[in-house]
Each structure stands twice: as C-alpha cells, then as structure tokens.
Amino acid sequence: MYDPVRLAALVAVAEAGSITRAAERLGYTTPALSQQLAKLEREAGTALLVRHHRGARLTGAGELLVARARRVLDELDRARHELARLTGLSGGTLRLGTFQTAGIHLLPPALSAFRRAHPDVELTVADYDPSAGVAAVAAGEIDLALTHSYEPGDPTPLPASVGIEPILVEELVLVSAPGHVLTSGATRLPLTELAGQPLISMAPDAPARRGVEAALTRAGALPSVLVPTPGYLLVCALASAGLGVAVVPEMVARTSVTPVGVRALEGGRLRRTISIAYREEEAAPAADAFRAVLRGTFNRAQQFMAQAPQAPAQSRAVQSKPSSHPPG
Structure with missing residues (x-):
C-alpha cells in the first residue's frame, strides 16, 4: 500500500x-x-x-x-472532515485571521460550510497582514491565519510552534488598461517584453514581493508608480487607468473591480502560494475541522479560476504540509 x-x-x-x-x-x-x-x-x-x-x-x-x-488525498481530507463532525463539536470559539484577498474571495464559502456543520461554535474573523497573522497564531491570539508567500522569494522563518499548510498555488499575471498591446495576445508573454515598460511597482520593499520585484527589474521594467502599501485594488485601478502595467496574483486580476487586460507570463515561475498557519502540538478540534473544510473550499476555488472567462493561467490546489510564508 x-x-x-x-x-x-x-x-x-x-x-x-x-x-x-x-x-x-x-x-x-x-x-x-x-x-x-x-x-x-x-x-x-x-x-x-x-x-x-x-x-x-x-x-x-x-x-x-x-x-x-x-483522489486518495481528497478522500482522506473528506474522512478527516467527517471524523471531525463525529466528534460533535459544540460550543467554543474559532478565531481566524485573514489577509484581504482571501478574506473576500475564499474565506466566506468555507465559513458557511463550517457553520452548517458546527452551528454552536462561535466564529471571530480579523484582518491581518500575513506575517502579523502568523505571529498572532504563535502568540495564541488567534487559532488559524490565512497567509501567503511569493515565488521567487526568500523563505520567511516560522515561529517554532507554528506549522504552515499550503492550500492553493496561483500564477502571477500581467494586468494593464483594457486593449493594451501587451495584454492583447493569446500566448504567454515573455518577461523580456516588459523591458522599457512603465511598471506599477507593488510593495517593492515588502519581503514577500522583493523577489518578484527583482525579477521584473532584471527584465527591464521601469518603475513608474510605487505602491509601498500592499493593496491590489489600488494597483489594478492604476493599471486600468493606463498609468502602467502591473504583475498581480491571478485571483486578484480575475476579481478586479476595475476593467483590466490580463495576460499570462511565460514560464509560470512567478507565483503566490496561499497557506493556512496553525499551532502544532496542540489539540484543536475546531481548528482541525475548519482546515478540512478549507481544503475543499480551495479545491472549488481552483475550479472557479479554471472556468472563469479569459483565464490566462492555472491555479492549483495543493495537498501537502508545512512550508514558509510572508506578507500581503
């Protein structure tokens, strides 16, 4: 076996x-x-x-x-979820931390499913910068935190008591004003095509984005607007207005409230991994049950991303265990 x-x-x-x-x-x-x-x-x-x-x-x-x-790993996740339900979780509190993108687009369906299965568990949700969310888990202020890391990028050290479970990997894509020549093609765009292009630089000093920003600089993109505070809604709005192009997670591009052109980048090496941070070595039935629910929700999110119009790249659900994280 x-x-x-x-x-x-x-x-x-x-x-x-x-x-x-x-x-x-x-x-x-x-x-x-x-x-x-x-x-x-x-x-x-x-x-x-x-x-x-x-x-x-x-x-x-x-x-x-x-x-x-x-299929086997999906079935094991379902079994863990069902066993958690059999424990008859009643009462208690589940305290969650999330960064904005996941909190808006991925967390609500998981919370709805969890509430149906465990209506007596009190839920609290707080907005955290990803690195601060991990620190809050380590300090016992919250039970779980959604966080993320970027590739390329240096791994961020984890507190000894915290584990990280990767759940979803998505590519970073190019966004621009609608009709921009760079986002008009159907094939993947080589990074070298960004040479000389005005770039809306996303949190260039944030550890999570530093490796990505370095890759764009090496390709010859010219920073035209700096956005030092992580805020993808603003970045997409600036790109939509024609102030430059930007490289953002595919989920962000797909759900932008302003119209943007979108194109996948060649190589698929610029990525964001969304993970859940939890305390290891601690019996936490409510947190374990929610992690099981969350895995299924992210699998459905993957299907949504694949079926959405003008899909430029692929997002993948990951069944695995601890890794590293950063901000966002």
Whole structure:
C-alpha cells in the first residue's frame, strides 16, 4: 500500500515542476524529499519522475499515479472532515485571521460550510497582514491565519510552534488598461517584453514581493508608480487607468473591480502560494475541522479560476504540509 505522505510528495513535485521547489513548500530538505520519492518509486516498481537541469517531469507512470493520488488525498481530507463532525463539536470559539484577498474571495464559502456543520461554535474573523497573522497564531491570539508567500522569494522563518499548510498555488499575471498591446495576445508573454515598460511597482520593499520585484527589474521594467502599501485594488485601478502595467496574483486580476487586460507570463515561475498557519502540538478540534473544510473550499476555488472567462493561467490546489510564508 502506498504511503499517503509519499503520494503527497509526488503531487507536490508535479505541481511545482521541481523537487527543490516542492521540498521548500512541504517544509522538507531536498535530500529528504528525494528519499521519499525514491521509496515511492521502489513501491511502484517503476520510474515516476525524470530529473533534468530545470527540474523534474512525470513519466507516464508518474502521471497515472498522480491522478490516482489526488483522489486518495481528497478522500482522506473528506474522512478527516467527517471524523471531525463525529466528534460533535459544540460550543467554543474559532478565531481566524485573514489577509484581504482571501478574506473576500475564499474565506466566506468555507465559513458557511463550517457553520452548517458546527452551528454552536462561535466564529471571530480579523484582518491581518500575513506575517502579523502568523505571529498572532504563535502568540495564541488567534487559532488559524490565512497567509501567503511569493515565488521567487526568500523563505520567511516560522515561529517554532507554528506549522504552515499550503492550500492553493496561483500564477502571477500581467494586468494593464483594457486593449493594451501587451495584454492583447493569446500566448504567454515573455518577461523580456516588459523591458522599457512603465511598471506599477507593488510593495517593492515588502519581503514577500522583493523577489518578484527583482525579477521584473532584471527584465527591464521601469518603475513608474510605487505602491509601498500592499493593496491590489489600488494597483489594478492604476493599471486600468493606463498609468502602467502591473504583475498581480491571478485571483486578484480575475476579481478586479476595475476593467483590466490580463495576460499570462511565460514560464509560470512567478507565483503566490496561499497557506493556512496553525499551532502544532496542540489539540484543536475546531481548528482541525475548519482546515478540512478549507481544503475543499480551495479545491472549488481552483475550479472557479479554471472556468472563469479569459483565464490566462492555472491555479492549483495543493495537498501537502508545512512550508514558509510572508506578507500581503
């Protein structure tokens, strides 16, 4: 029988396109993850991955096993959710922290599902900058916090008591005024096409965005407007008004309240991972039940993103465990 932890590792590599990137997201070292994958290949009796200089790709057998693994991991999540319901959670409080994008577009359906399953649990929700939310979890001020990290970017150290569970990975996309030449094409845009373009620079001094901003600078984009306070509604509004182009998470572009042109970027290497922070080594039935609900909600969010009009890139749900985080 296949080990679910190893199946989750294979799914993570399929999502990340690289053993190194998958290890970072799962909170493992690269050698440790490679060892898990080697054991899985021995169990399967065949090669599941082909390593190459840019990462790793699935073999035919790997693709087959990943498809089955996703179903197995989904069923395990459902089982955890149903078992949590059987505990008969009654009374108590669940304290949540969230950053703005997730709080508006992803958290409400999960809260509705949780309330239906556990109507007696009192809910509190507070708005936190992602890094502050993680700190609040560590301090015991809240039970869970939605947070995120960017790629490329340096991992942010976690408090010893906090674990991070990645839930959704989305690409960063280019937004502009409607009809802009750069967002008019149907193919992915090479970053080199941003050379000389006026850029609305998004929180260039924030640790979470620093790696992304550096990549855009290397491509030759010229900062024309600086937005030092994380606020994607403002960034999209400025892009819509023709003050420059910007690179934002796909979910932000898809739900912009101002009309914007959207285009996927070549390579798919600029990404945002949305995660849930929780306290490890602590019995928390309400928090565990909500995490199970949240996984299912993010899977539905993935389907929404895939079905939305003018979808420029893919978002992927991730079944895995601790990694790192930042602001937003």
